[in-house]
Amino acid sequence: MTASVDQVMVSVTDGSLPQVLDDLREAGLVVDTVLEALGVVTGTAEVRAIPALQAVPGVIDVERQWRVQLPPY
Amino acid sequence: MTEPAEVETTGRFLVLLQEDAVEEGLAELGAIAGFNPNTGAIGSDTLQVFPELGVAVVSGDPNLLGELNGAAEGPGAVQIVEPERVVHVFAAPVEEEPEAAADESVLTWGLQAVGADVSTATGKGIKIAVLDTGWENNHPDFAGRTITTKSFIAGEDVQDGHGHGTHCIGTSAGPRKPATLPGYGVAYEAEIFAGKVLSNAGSGSDGGILAGIDWAVANGCAIISMSLGADVPAGTPYSQIYETVAQRAMAKGTLIIAAAGNASTRPARIAPVGHPARCPSIIAVAAIDVNRAIASFSSGSADRIGQIDVCAPGVDVYSSFKLPEKYRRLRGTSMATPHVAGVAVLIAERTGARGFELWARLAGTALRLPLASTDIGTGLVQAP
Numbered sequence: 001m002t003a004s005v006d007q008v009m010v011s012v013t014d015g016s017l018p019q020v021l022d023d024l025r026e027a028g029l030v031v032d033t034v035l036e037a038l039g040v041v042t043g044t045a046e047v048r049a050i051p052a053l054q055a056v057p058g059v060i061d062v063e064r065q066w067r068v069q070l071p072p073y
Numbered sequence: 074m075t076e077p078a079e080v081e082t083t084g085r086f087l088v089l090l091q092e093d094a095v096e097e098g099l100a101e102l103g104a105i106a107g108f109n110p111n112t113g114a115i116g117s118d119t120l121q122v123f124p125e126l127g128v129a130v131v132s133g134d135p136n137l138l139g140e141l142n143g144a145a146e147g148p149g150a151v152q153i154v155e156p157e158r159v160v161h162v163f164a165a166p167v168e169e170e171p172e173a174a175a176d177e178s179v180l181t182w183g184l185q186a187v188g189a190d191v192s193t194a195t196g197k198g199i200k201i202a203v204l205d206t207g208w209e210n211n212h213p214d215f216a217g218r219t220i221t222t223k224s225f226i227a228g229e230d231v232q233d234g235h236g237h238g239t240h241c242i243g244t245s246a247g248p249r250k251p252a253t254l255p256g257y258g259v260a261y262e263a264e265i266f267a268g269k270v271l272s273n274a275g276s277g278s279d280g281g282i283l284a285g286i287d288w289a290v291a292n293g294c295a296i297i298s299m300s301l302g303a304d305v306p307a308g309t310p311y312s313q314i315y316e317t318v319a320q321r322a323m324a325k326g327t328l329i330i331a332a333a334g335n336a337s338t339r340p341a342r343i344a345p346v347g348h349p350a351r352c353p354s355i356i357a358v359a360a361i362d363v364n365r366a367i368a369s370f371s372s373g374s375a376d377r378i379g380q381i382d383v384c385a386p387g388v389d390v391y392s393s394f395k396l397p398e399k400y401r402r403l404r405g406t407s408m409a410t411p412h413v414a415g416v417a418v419l420i421a422e423r424t425g426a427r428g429f430e431l432w433a434r435l436a437g438t439a440l441r442l443p444l445a446s447t448d449i450g451t452g453l454v455q456a457p
Binding site: 004006007009010011032033035036037038039040042047060061063065066067068069070071 | 150271282291301302325405
């Protein structure tokens with residue numbers, strides 16, 4: 001059975017991009033998109049790596065991504 | 074999680090498993106409920122699994138619920154546990170003729186309700202982003218309009234294969250005098266940014282939504298209209314990340330307006346405001362009908378976290394739709410949200426206000442209605 005992988009989103013402090021990306025990658029984040037205007041990085045990580053991401057200097061919050069579904073008409 | 078006393082349950086439990094980790098979730102379930110998912114229990118009375126849905130139905134004694142809830146709160150692949158409900162066929166409600174139906178020969182009832190018909194503001198010079206299912210590129214009512222588009226859905230272009238996005242764009246920024254009346258757009262000269270963050274099947278995730286917000290902020294949009302969300306149980310904390318994002322967007326002059334959700338079944342149950350509208354720095358929009366009554370489905374301030382800020386027309390809303398239909402009447406807080414976004418555009422144009430000043434003017438000038446503030450916030454938004 002493979003390790004559980006999740007889509008995550010990471011908010012970082014103002015001015016910490018792009019330096020924080022190397023540390024996030026080292027902590028286990030596979031970076032999908034860097035949202036510079038928002039100071040947010042999205043990507044995937046093993047669920048067990050989330051505490052390590054949270055511990056990276058410059059990181060404010062790490063959350064799993066939610067899914068959204070419109071109701072049928 | 075407790076259920077209201079009047080909800081009839083079966084004694085079984087619904088377990089939502091993480092979408093991409095169903096096997097791991099079943100193993101976790103097995104450890105708690107005392108069965109081995111690999112030895113034929115699947116499909117028996119003990120356990121039913123719907124792998125496409127990522128849902129399992131488990132039977133067991135009532136003590137099991139506590140243990141399953143413990144697993145749902147901890148990390149791992151078991152995400153949500155609910156008692157299985159007994160459902161009945163709904164008795165058909167008496168067909169109610171809308172009394173004193175509005176005259177929609179020239180403009181929709183929604184445009185009249187928000188006072189767009191008596192405002193001279195047009196939205197000219199203001200950029201609005203609608204993050205939804207995309208845009209019907211060939212809609213004749215928008216010929217000659219400046220529309221910037223981008224898809225954040227892998228493998229799908231911005232063309233709206235669903236219709237929801239085209240409807241929301243129509244309400245917020247569509248025409249007042251299309252070839253076929255009525256007119257249906259609040260800010261009819263606004264500059265439109267159509268971001269596709271929901272697929273043609275109507276689904277998306279935070280990654281695409283955040284990418285759409287980033288795009289709108291980077292392009293200087295004053296308003297983002299998001300008729301999307303996920304329903305959550307009462308008491309669910311708001312997303313800290315969306316809250317940070319909304320504050321940063323607001324500091325850069327972009328106000329985010331989002332649908333509260335359609336999860337209520339009034340008067341029996343008022344559902345809490347969904348994600349991400351439940352963030353304090355995102356405007357949460359409720360829906361009212363032509364009689365200025367709260368819509369039966371409109372989610373409300375059911376906990377102290379997600380609070381309704383304003384309301385707008387969200388029942389029997391006529392607007393543009395994907396071809397070949399071209400127009401459709403829809404209901405939902407999804408339809409109320411672009412009314413609010415359009416009014417925000419008009420206020421931005423008329424006053425120059427952005428960010429939180431725009432929020433304050435929008436909420437402060439809303440028309441007070443004799444309804445609970447927990448249902449409609451400050452009231453029905455009004456064009457300047």
